[in-house]
Every structure is written in structure tokens, then in C-alpha cells.
Amino acid sequence: MLTFNAQKNISRKTAKNSLYQIVIVSLLTLGLAACGDSYKYSDDNYTPLVQPPMEYSYSITLTNLTYGQPLSPIAVILHGDSKMWQVGQSASVALEKLAEGGDNSDFLALESNLATTSSAGPVPPGASVTLNISTTEPMANYLTVVTMLVNTNDAFSGLTGVDISTLVLNQEKSWRLNVYDSGTEQNNEAVGTIPGPADGGVGFDADRNDIDLVGYHSGVVSKDDGLSSSVLTQAHRFDNPAVKLTITRTK
């Protein structure tokens, strides 16, 4: 029992070392228990050296900090050591679909994902959503969270490839997240190109007519600010940060 409590409170990086301790203590306990009356198992079906896979669970709360940008369904992914986008690199097609149309299904289906979850629907301005994700996969030490600002051409917010292996039980970590531009669609703000309620236009278009590099977003212009062809108004303008994200390890 003591060893179990100790195990819960250590980080994953030290888990390997403590495994040896557990095995040693388990063997000692077994030796002691074998001498007593309370020993409930026969020698045949008791296999102390096989540990059940360790499960790790996290609770993730995301808050929409913008005035007028609903966030597309939130994708949460646990994976190995990698970044799912980088400033100065081309966006994957899965990210392009998410950033242009708010559709996270391809992104969630990527083969490198070890655990995934998604919010049931979009998260309106001023609202929060809490999602839980669990894994027994020992390599699932990195977190990616991503969502589109839907009243834009291809703006998204999130974080990717963040090492969460050092989180101890009940430890909480928070971020204020900035807005990226996937660089896959021109920010023309034109009628028919914005998937959010401001327009109801087309989301994903395979044609890449922008610089094809991920970067930080420069904000929307809107028709109120002189882009006469824009379908957006001053109400769709935003500044960083757009999202507050909190992760808590719950198991």
C-alpha cells in the first residue's frame, strides 16, 4: 500500500527506478505474507512480477478568451516526442483541414497519435470546456491541443509537443495561447471563405494560395477597418492570447 502511494506521487521520468523498488518491496511483502494466515492466493495463479500497465489520466480545461471568435471542436492528443506544426514549416494536410474548416477528424486520426479526444462541439466566446484523456501507452508523454478561430480564413490556436511527463499527480499547469496562421489560405476575409457564423462559407480548400508556412497571425482587418471586400466586422477582431489552457494530471 505504501509503495502504491509513493508510486502515485512520482513523475513518469522516475517511474522506471521506482519499479525496481516496487519489485523488491513486493517480493519482501510476498515473503512476509506467505508466512501469515492472510495469504489468499495459491502459488499457481499469483504472478507478482507482472505489473498491470500504468494508466495516466489528465483533465484539460480550455477557455475561449476572445470577444467574437467561436473555437472549433477542441482536439486533444497525446503522442511521442514530436511537434505537429512549427513556425516556418508547412502545415500538414490534417492541420490545414482543421485551420481552414474547423474539421479535426483527420488530425485526430493521424497514425502517430497515441490517445485522442475532442470536445463535442465548438466553444463560444467566454465559455470553457473540460476534457479528460487517459492512456496506458508509456510513450504518450507529449501533449498537443489545437482549435480553429472559426471567423477567420485559417487561424488556429493551440500548443504542440509539450512534455507532460514531469507532471506529478494533481499537479496543474497553465498556458495563455497565441494565434497562429496556417499559411495555407490567403487572408482575404472574402464572402464564402470563412466557415464560421460570420459567413458560413467553405472551409477546407486543397489549393494553397498563401505562403505555405506556419507563422504567427497578424489579426483580421475587417470591413470596418478598410478591407471593403471583407465579410468580417470589427467584432471579429482579436488580440493574443485567445485561449487559456490548464492541464491537471488526475491519475
Place this chain on the structure above:
Amino acid sequence: MKVIKQSPMKATLTLLALALASTTTMAQELSITVTNLTQGLHFTPVVTAAHSNESRLFMLSDMASTELQAMAEGGDISGLVSLLSNADANINENPAGGLLAPSMSASFTLTNDSANTHLSLAAMILPSNDGFVGLDSWEIPEEAGTYTVFLNAYDAGTEANDEIRGSGVPGEAGMPVPPPLDASIGMNGTGVTDMESNDKVHIHRGSLGDDDMSAGKSDINNSVQRWLNPVAKLTITVL
């Protein structure tokens, strides 16, 4: 003082316990500088407070309190100060002695009681309808040293951002224009919007402004009085 006879060993332990207790419950001396990082915004009187983990000046995605609304719409910090006093906070008011002008700093010291482990700050930004610069519950480090925190501009969500001259009274439309700002703010704007669809405290989307000082939609000057986050820097030295 009552003297109790006890063994030297016991006395040593008691002293040790007292010494340990005093390190964790000692008041801290904080030397704080707030800098307005913008080149075109004024901050109304700043309120800074060390308070317990239970109190909050404001919270993102929550509705603003009436006291926060009075600060954000009119620069009146008296309501927040009385809330903080009732919560036994350590408070500094108005370190700039009025408006904190663009790119200017104000410095002050604050001694925080042991229970007041978190620092918050608020001041209205001008010109705006209900914009404010804020810090929400920054945990004061126990270790001595100098710490820097960058602050964002928030929208209290209590008033439509019409961006035209008006009132600083809570619930009344328009922006308050104190005399020092009178010359830099336009006139006769028709109003950017009469809606506030997000009534929660959120990150300010920024002002629109326009380039016409005597007409147009907005009385805000779009080449001077816009901003991007962060809008303020807080330097805290824990002595």
C-alpha cells in the same frame, strides 16, 4: 512574558520550531514598478493589492463585479479598494498620482501580510469604453529576487465598444474623456457598435479607431491609440 522551566533540549526544539514558523509566516517587502508599455494609451489610477488565494479582482470568462465595472468604465477604483479592504488585503492606490501616461512608470512599495500570497492589479485604459489592464492573482514568490510580469488589456464585457465620447458612469454609454486627453480624442463619431455580445471578462479585441478627428465612426485615433498585447510591464522585487 511568562517563563516556563524546561529542559535545554526542549528549549532548543521550541526555538527551532519558532524559527521555522517565522520563515513561512513572515511578511514580505515588495518593491513594485508598473510601466505603461503603450505609446498612445493612458492608465487611470492603478490599484495593486496583495491578497489571499480566496480573493480575486477579476476572472477571465466570469461576469465582471459592479466594482470592476466601475473601474473599467470610469476609472473609479474605490469599490475595488473597499472589497480588498474587507478581504484584509494590502493595498496600494494611485501610485502615479493620477493618469499614468504612455511609456511612463510608477513605483511604490507594498508590504504583504503572510496570508496575502497573491498579487493583482487593475486600471482602466483610455481611450476605451470598458478596457482595463490587469493582473489576476500572480503568486508572490517566497524567494528574494526581481521578477517581471507582462500584462494584457481586458474588456470587462459590461459596455458596448462604441468608441465615442460619453460617460464614465457605470451603465452609461461612451468613453470618459478627462481634460488631459481632450485634445487627443476625436469628436462627433457615429459609434462603432451598440452591441456587447460577450458579457464575460475577455481579452480586449482592440480599438478600431478612424483617421477623422471631427467625424467618422470612432473618436479614437487609429494611428496612435491602438495597441497589441502586452500593454504593461510589472517589475516586482521581493526584498
